[in-house]
Amino acid sequence: MTAVEDFVHVFEPAAVPDAPTVLLLHGTGADEHDLLPLGRALAPGAALLSPRGKVSENGMNRWFRRVREGVYDVEDLIARTEELAGFLKVATAAYGLDPERIVVSGFSNGANTGAALLLLRPGLLAGAALFAGGAPLQDREPDPVDLSGTRVFLGNGVADPIITVDQARLLAAQLGERGADVQTREHPGGHQLPPDVLAGARDWFDRAGF
Helix, strand or coil: CCCHHHCCEEEECCCCCCCCEEEEECCCCCCCCCCHHHHHHHCCCCEEEEECCCEEECCEEECCCEEECCEECHHHHHHHHHHHHHHHHHHHHHCCCCCCCEEEEEECHHHHHHHHHHHHCCCCCCEEEEECCCCCCCCCCCCCCCCCCCEEEEEEECCCCCCCHHHHHHHHHHHHHCCCEEEEEEECCCCCCCHHHHHHHHHHHHHHCC
C-alpha cells in the first residue's frame, strides 16, 4: 500500500476557509516546487499538493517511462498512475482534505498523467486544468468510464512539436465522449503556457465553483 512518505512532495494548506485542493503535476525535468506558482495563480487560497515524479530519465524527473520522444510506455503509465492515485488517497486522509474537491493541474508530462488519472480512476478528481498535454494512452481506446460531472480545461499550442494539437484534440474528444464538461483553449504557440491561457484557466476555475 502506498504511503504519503513514498512520494517526495510539498503540501501547502489552504489559505482561505473552505477552499479546494489542487494536485500539481510537473513536467519532464522539473520537480515538486516548479508548479507551485501555477497553483497559486490558478486557484488563489487553495491547498496545494505537489509530488515529484518517481521516474528518472537521464537525470530528469518524470511520471512514467517513454520509449522515445512522443512514444509512451503505456503499461508503465498505467502502473504509475495507479501508484499516484494511491498516494493521493493517503495524502487526502493525512492532510484532512475534502476528497470531493480535488482538482489536478499539470504541464506536459504532468498533464498527460493528470489525463490518465481522469480516464483510469474516474471519480477520484472533481476536475482538471491541463496544459500542453494529450491523450495519455495514445493508440489505445480508454475504457468507457463515466466522467459526468467532471469539469476539464485543456490549454494547448497548435504549433506544439512535442504534444501535437491532434493528440490534444483526441484527449478532449475522449473526455467529452465519457461525459466530462470540457473547455479547450488553443493558442498559436508551441510547448508553453502563455499568460492569456493561464488567465482563461483561472476564469474557468472561478466559474467551475470547485
